[in-house]
Amino acid sequence: MTYSLRIADLPQSERPRERLLAYGAxxxxxxxxxxxxxxxxxxxxxxxxxxxxxxILKTLEESHGNGLAALxxxxxxxxxxxxxxxxxxxxxxxxxxxxxxxxxxSRPGDRTIVDDPAVAAAVLSQDLMWQPxxxxxxxxxxxxxxxxxxxxxxxxxxxxxxxxxREIFREVIRxxxxxxxxxxxxxxxxxxxxxxxxxxxRQLLQGAQVLGIPLLDHLILGNGDFISLRQTTQxxxxxxxxx
Numbered sequence: 001m002t003y004s005l006r007i008a009d010l011p012q013s014e015r016p017r018e019r020l021l022a023y024g025a026x027x028x029x030x031x032x033x034x035x036x037x038x039x040x041x042x043x044x045x046x047x048x049x050x051x052x053x054x055x056i057l058k059t060l061e062e063s064h065g066n067g068l069a070a071l072x073x074x075x076x077x078x079x080x081x082x083x084x085x086x087x088x089x090x091x092x093x094x095x096x097x098x099x100x101x102x103x104x105x106s107r108p109g110d111r112t113i114v115d116d117p118a119v120a121a122a123v124l125s126q127d128l129m130w131q132p133x134x135x136x137x138x139x140x141x142x143x144x145x146x147x148x149x150x151x152x153x154x155x156x157x158x159x160x161x162x163x164x165x166r167e168i169f170r171e172v173i174r175x176x177x178x179x180x181x182x183x184x185x186x187x188x189x190x191x192x193x194x195x196x197x198x199x200x201x202r203q204l205l206q207g208a209q210v211l212g213i214p215l216l217d218h219l220i221l222g223n224g225d226f227i228s229l230r231q232t233t234q235x236x237x238x239x240x241x242x243x
Contacts, residue, residue: 016050030057030068037092042084052084056093069189069223071097072130100224101130112147114139117228120181121219127152128185128221136163136184140177141216148177163200165207172213180208181217189223193233201229205239214241 016032025033034053041048047055057067059082064070071093079090114120120139121129127150128135134156140148151171154163163184172180182204184197193201201218208215218229230236 034093037096038085038089047084052082056082056085066189072101072223114141114145114147114181117217117219117226117231120183120217121221121226123147123150124183124219124221128183129224131185132187134184134187136168136182138168138171139181139183140172140175141179141181143178145179145216148175151175165200165204168204169207169211169213173211177213179214179216181219182215183219183221183226186220186222189225191220191222191225191227193220193227193229197229198233198235201233201235202238205235205241208241209239214243216241216243 016028016035019032020028020036028036031050031053034056035049038049038052041050041052056079059067060070060074060078061067063078064074074094076087076090076094079085079093080087112119112123114123123139124137127137136153136156138151138153140150142148153167153171163182168180168182182201197218197220204218205215216230218235220227220229
């Protein structure tokens with residue numbers, strides 16, 4: 001006899017909820033996270049909750065190219081066309097996504113000390129995180145790393161952005177900042193820095209050294225996540241900056 005497993009029927013060590021509690025949410029796959037929201041699968045003899053989560057992502061991938069990214073803007077009616085997803089499951093998923101966006105977009109207030117890349121990413125998330133076009137922005141800080149403000153420098157096409165060091169440092173100087181963090185987004189969600197990203201960062205680090213305005217980091221944001229080039233490359237060891 002074959003039958004569909006509910007989450008509760010899985011061995012405890014394999015249940016998404018227990019895995020989340022034991023290892024943290026970041027260790028769960030996207031289908032597992034969806035399974036927690038779904039609660040149940042398609043019913044007896046069909047897909048489990050994890051299987052249904054995987055089906056949702058695959059279905060959206062077929063129509064949108066990137067299933068996880070499509071969840072940002074999918075309509076409840078589209079989710080409800082998937083076998084096993086009714087009104088309750090569709091609205092639960094969309095409510096969770098919207099809540100996640102609002103949490104991530106809750107911007108720290110002015111004069112907040114920006115002492116971690118995650119804080120800088122939170123400052124910029126509303127301007128950069130889920131935008132369909134590449135945008136380039138700068139976080140402006142005082143000598144004690146307190147937030148003075150942010151400035152959107154440029155908006156590019158869906159695949160590229162334009163940012164000249166002259167424009168960036170002009171804004172930093174105009175606003176009286178003594179430290180800066182630059183950032184841009186990758187609409188694709190792929191956070192791997194491009195050769196152009198590396199070349200621009202190197203150029204900006206050299207300019208920052210000449211001007212005496214330390215460049216503390218370059219962040220790449222996209223689809224609810226970010227990376228710090230200072231933490232993931234050797235660029236800052238090539239051109240040391242004050243902190």
